Amino acid sequence: MNILRKNPEEINIPRPPSGVIRFGEPMALHTTFKTGGPADIWVRPEGDCFPGYAAELFGFARREGVPVFVLGGGANLVVADRGIRGIVLDSGGWTGWEVKAGRETPEAAVRVRSGTAVDALAGALAEQGWSGLEFLAGMPGSVGGAVWMNARCREQSISDILIETEIIDMDGVSFDPLRVPCKDGDFSYKRSPFQGRNVLITEARFALKKGDPEELRRTLAALRLDRKANGQFRAPSAGSVFKNNRAFGKPTGMIIDELGLKGLSSGGASVASWHGNFIINTGHASAADIRALTETLIGKVHAALGLTLEPEILFVGDWGES
Numbered sequence: 001m002n003i004l005r006k007n008p009e010e011i012n013i014p015r016p017p018s019g020v021i022r023f024g025e026p027m028a029l030h031t032t033f034k035t036g037g038p039a040d041i042w043v044r045p046e047g048d049c050f051p052g053y054a055a056e057l058f059g060f061a062r063r064e065g066v067p068v069f070v071l072g073g074g075a076n077l078v079v080a081d082r083g084i085r086g087i088v089l090d091s092g093g094w095t096g097w098e099v100k101a102g103r104e105t106p107e108a109a110v111r112v113r114s115g116t117a118v119d120a121l122a123g124a125l126a127e128q129g130w131s132g133l134e135f136l137a138g139m140p141g142s143v144g145g146a147v148w149m150n151a152r153c154r155e156q157s158i159s160d161i162l163i164e165t166e167i168i169d170m171d172g173v174s175f176d177p178l179r180v181p182c183k184d185g186d187f188s189y190k191r192s193p194f195q196g197r198n199v200l201i202t203e204a205r206f207a208l209k210k211g212d213p214e215e216l217r218r219t220l221a222a223l224r225l226d227r228k229a230n231g232q233f234r235a236p237s238a239g240s241v242f243k244n245n246r247a248f249g250k251p252t253g254m255i256i257d258e259l260g261l262k263g264l265s266s267g268g269a270s271v272a273s274w275h276g277n278f279i280i281n282t283g284h285a286s287a288a289d290i291r292a293l294t295e296t297l298i299g300k301v302h303a304a305l306g307l308t309l310e311p312e313i314l315f316v317g318d319w320g321e322s
Contacts, residue, residue, distance in 0.1 A: 016045035016053045027079040034236040035287045036079025039088040046093035055175035072145030080317035081287045091115035106210035114144030114201045131211030132161045137220040138227035144201040150192045159187035166203040235280035242309040253277035266293035
């Protein structure tokens with residue numbers, strides 16, 4: 001990656017027709033944990049130029065041997081204190097949706113750009129009387145990230161309503177968009193077929209049903225209030241740190257609570273006093289603090305109960321490991 005050793009003004013990276021490109025951008029500005037070191041190059045295309053520019057950027061990165069990391073809403077990430085080497089492509093400027101409804105049926109489908117915030121989408125559809133995505137109310141993050149993770153809440157997953165996903169295969173021969181139908185068996189609990197692949201999710205299409213706007217508004221308000229009551233927004237965090245495993249017999253947060261681990265800390269990171277499955281940034285946490293506390297919890301639960309917790313947050317970037 002010799003290109004990254006040059007001065008920023010010497011790097012002939014394609015500029016988006018509209019949007020922002022910065023060098024040494026702190027990733028703490030783009031994650032809900034409010035931690036993370038600098039990205040060598042951070043670029044956020046705005047508007048309709050996004051798919052075409054992304055393809056151009058991937059071609060450049062392939063020629064120069066520079067890695068590209070795709071950033072969604074930053075809601076489930078811990079970026080290393082050293083930052084991210086290469087290019088960070090921020091999808092937050094690629095937003096919007098279109099509903100297509102049948103004339104004689106109460107069903108519809110909505111095609112959504114991947115940078116769209118899931119809470120904003122759920123709210124807008126509810127106002128129009130479309131049901132299906134309200135379980136995402138109050139959830140941070142983007143549509144692309146939610147599909148990638150197969151986001152789940154209230155016993156409902158994204159895959160339950162997903163019809164198809166449009167992707168760009170960053171390792172493919174070309175960078176033309178590909179449509180991938182949602183098939184039985186491709187998704188499972190917080191897993192999608194896109195995990196472990198070098199792809200950019202550009203759009204997703206979801207099934208909707210007609211609903212009563214007033215009833216949907218009440219549902220959304222209750223879900224948002226519940227998230228607030230659970231303390232998800234009291235301090236910078238990523239919400240639940242660990243997946244729930246039904247084989248354990250109880251939620252992970254309850255397991256951590258019953259072992260007396262709420263309040264356990266590492267540097268500026270602490271297990272929330274109000275929820276055993278939340279790690280919070282108390283104000284000065286480093287990414288290393290959060291990772292160390294995550295690993296400590298895994299070790300303590302395994303030592304006490306023989307259970308192995310699986311993180312759902314992702315540790316990305318340059319951790320200085322061989």
